[in-house]
Amino acid sequence: MIARKLLLAASLSTVLAGAAQAQVSVKLGVLNDMSGLYADISGPGSVVAAKMAVEDFKAADKGIKAEIVSADHQNKPDNGSSIARKWYDQEGVDLILDVPTSSVSLAVAEVTREKNKVLMVSAGGTSDLTGSKCTPNNVHWTFDTWALANGTGSAMTKRGGDTWFFLTADYAFGAALERDTTEAVQKAGGKVLGSVKHPLSASDFSSFLLQAQGSKAKVIALANAGGDTTNAIKQASEFGITQGGQALAGLLVFSSDIKALGLKAAQGLVLTEGFYWDLNDQTRAFSKRFAAQFGGRMPTSSQAGVYSSVLHYLKAVDALKSKDTEKVMAKMKEMPIDDPLFGKGVLRADGRATHPMYLFEVKKPAESTGEWDLYKTLATIPAEEAFRPLNEGGCPLVSKS
Numbered sequence: 074m075i076a077r078k079l080l081l082a083a084s085l086s087t088v089l090a091g092a093a094q095a096q097v098s099v100k101l102g103v104l105n106d107m108s109g110l111y112a113d114i115s116g117p118g119s120v121v122a123a124k125m126a127v128e129d130f131k132a133a134d135k136g137i138k139a140e141i142v143s144a145d146h147q148n149k150p151d152n153g154s155s156i157a158r159k160w161y162d163q164e165g166v167d168l169i170l171d172v173p174t175s176s177v178s179l180a181v182a183e184v185t186r187e188k189n190k191v192l193m194v195s196a197g198g199t200s201d202l203t204g205s206k207c208t209p210n211n212v213h214w215t216f217d218t219w220a221l222a223n224g225t226g227s228a229m230t231k232r233g234g235d236t237w238f239f240l241t242a243d244y245a246f247g248a249a250l251e252r253d254t255t256e257a258v259q260k261a262g263g264k265v266l267g268s269v270k271h272p273l274s275a276s277d278f279s280s281f282l283l284q285a286q287g288s289k290a291k292v293i294a295l296a297n298a299g300g301d302t303t304n305a306i307k308q309a310s311e312f313g314i315t316q317g318g319q320a321l322a323g324l325l326v327f328s329s330d331i332k333a334l335g336l337k338a339a340q341g342l343v344l345t346e347g348f349y350w351d352l353n354d355q356t357r358a359f360s361k362r363f364a365a366q367f368g369g370r371m372p373t374s375s376q377a378g379v380y381s382s383v384l385h386y387l388k389a390v391d392a393l394k395s396k397d398t399e400k401v402m403a404k405m406k407e408m409p410i411d412d413p414l415f416g417k418g419v420l421r422a423d424g425r426a427t428h429p430m431y432l433f434e435v436k437k438p439a440e441s442t443g444e445w446d447l448y449k450t451l452a453t454i455p456a457e458e459a460f461r462p463l464n465e466g467g468c469p470l471v472s473k474s
Contacts, residue, residue, distance in 0.1 A: 139387070185211070
């Protein structure tokens, strides 16, 4: 009898140990521009950020086996869709991350809905991802065109920049950013005098800048990103546009852009971001660890967004002990966001992650105390005001609820 009890106890112990060691395996795909226009914004740095999130969460200790893969979509929607489909169908990817270039984000969102997986966008900007193009599978984490427009557009108009001219990248993100900023400017009492579209990765902005200069608008708005933004700012300086009294508004600017430009060229530029490495003790601690793994470069807001979105996803998987898409999406929306890099917020029904946004001004060279000391904070926009109201986006998920 004693022997039987001992055998039963040993068997039970083995079963319990096996249960404790049972793992949920998740595969995370970082999909972005690894070598082109937006590589500094996201690129290999986003892979570093995703790996740091898995390590910091101690996923393996919690019974989660997390594997990270990456690919370069080259800013082409067809490439993004093909990679997403292959990842989901053949390689067992559960979650796609980052996805700069709004046209690619929207294309990948459709494949993700079809395959019933999860998409967490950090670097794609169009607010349509949580508006007319929202799906049950989308999460939009770091910023969007509405938040950028209302941060920078409203602030500059109220500071006296009440006439605007747009230099707009000719793709989905540029169009959405011009649309959302126009609404913000007009709401604040300003007027748009005109706009001109330029191709992606333009090398010569002279004709576009001459049109903007000729408009006599007080603010020339750059509805573009990455190398297009930095090239436009450099050439505007060469044309003497800012010296002539017209202000430049960078509607999507990253710290990597300012670092590439230098403070002399970028000083005085007003911009909106959701993250800056030097905001507080937690952002500084993370950023210094990131820089140690990434050639001394501080993280951009998109790279920080990849880190934070991975953490939130892993928290949901851990709570459920499952990677079931519908359950994970529901749990992520149920759990409050309390993030070391982005602060407190919620994940709304439309997939929008809310958190504070910040209005920054680029420092003058004399104001900077170090290589990455780039911004001064003009205002903090609370989470509940930073993003488009839930009932105004036209997301079908919201109307159904």
